[in-house]
Amino acid sequence: MGNTIIQFENVSKSYDDGTVVLKNINFELEKGKFYTLLGPSGCGKTTILRIIAGFTAPSSGNVYFNGKKINNVPAHQRQVNTVFQDYALFPHLNVFENVAFGLRIKKMKEKEIQERVREALKFVNLEGFENREISEMSGGQRQRVAIARAIVNNPEVILLDEPLSALDLKLRYEMQYELRELQQRLGKTFVFVTHDQEEALAMSDEIFVINDGQIQQSGSPVDIYDEPINRFVADFIGESNIVEGIMLEDYKVQFAGKVFDCVDKGMKPNEKVDVVIRPEDLEITSVDKGKLVVTVDTQLFRGVHYELSTYDKDGNEWLVHSLKKAEVGEEIGLYFEPEAIHVMRLNETEEEFDKRLESYGVSENA
């Protein structure tokens, strides 16, 4: 508990016109970790960030920072700094002065300002750019200036609002590595907002998947990828095949007209469930060896693998990622291990979900 830096307690946010953005959000963030708020646009993730930064006040509930309630602390008195989506660099100031902005406000001595700005710029590999105008910097460089401007103040928490979304693909990949490395070198708490699940999986210690103003699931990237709590999470994170099924009894699930062995238990007999199988867990085999028999509809070459869209006799679509090629129109068998089947109860809360997983005896944080 002593490690908690930010805590949300029953935080809700709605606007005057009645739109509800956040519904009863609860979470705790620990010092020195990389957190990601992941969700589609309009899900409320940016609102959470703005509440932490102090730009927006929650309609109800409390926000704690280092154990102190900060609901009424104005933005300029909080020990957090933000990297904005559009970077929000001051166009009338050059690179040095942008980074020095926060230090000048603190009335720091000129010599110390020089030192710290130089150090921050070195941190983001922008030495020698001090006197450039912002308009002379490329997108990736502006991004770094924005990060330098945030870290130079030595805040406890750095908030990043979709900072990579304006960059091109290659630069985005590079910045993912850099951000993760930067966070580990600084040892600060990062709260990163994104709608890009790949970014979230690659960088985070812990991900909060948010939809419709609620936290759907939180956990390590591996947990969330392997054990999504519901259809939304399974669909949003990675690619998945989701079909409806019936849990006949423990370790027996029926879908696509057949009964399969699985590793899930603890549901009511004959309970309706959603079944997820990731495309990379499906293996192409001959029709007689296959657990499912499907017809190949389309095939795309994705570089590392082929992506096959196939249909079974019931009309369910099965996406397959395979190193092997198939022929369009061909009938093939699909094989998968019992562990590949992930069963999701409908409308299960995160608490119930965690409890059920624990009862399997597998360590969740493996």
Add this chain to the structure above:
Amino acid sequence: MRDRVAKGPLIPYLLWIVFFVIAPIALIIYYSMLDLQGNFTLENYKRFFSPVYLKMAFTSFFYAILITFFTLLISYPTAYFLTKTKHKHLWLMFIIIPSWINLLLKTYAFIGIFGLYGPINAFISVFGIEPKQILFTDFSFLFVSVYIFIPFMIMPIFNSIDKLNPSLVDAARDLGASPFTTFRRVIWPLTIEGVKSGIQVTFIPALSLFMITRLIAGNQVITLGTAIEQQFLVAQNWGMGSTIAVFLVLIMFASMIFTAKRTKGGRV
């Protein structure tokens, strides 16, 4: 070939500039060097540097600065709060509509309002205060001038504040700036161009005001504008009138240069 095609459409504009910009200024300069008999002389210029005219120039300058200052003082906060309202463009229109009404008409309206038997004097007499001479004072002159210029000042300022990226304000707050510091170090420097345009469209016309000066200030305030009117219409001394006009043009140029865009610097 392409060059010729591009030049063709420019001809009407070139003619316009020659006949309506260059020619009038040349004529003014020409007339400024003529005496009452039409002889060439520099006497008018010498006379301009006499105490009478210098004082007039100073008065014009002084009032124009006052008018601009008060107009800015009212317009900036107004424009700022306008951008924060929900139907900002509607409100802006309400403020601009009065500028569509004829200037003379508005000026006459103020003669009625400020008059000895006007509503203001009627109002203060309710509290037992004797009717006062409001018209023909410095105050009424400034008041009416500021009123006239406010819409012209608000428009460019409104546009520059409206264009300001709101996340810059968030960023300043995020970096520890109080609301006042945010204004001083981010909002003001980034909207200064709008303020400069506002000053240009207020200060320059305010220098050469003569109708409001005549009708509202009476003979209490004598500016270069009224002096030009005197010289042309009363004294029939076109030479002296033109000389004053030449100096007005020079002052305007100077103020244009003064408020022109400057190259970006490092610190503020």
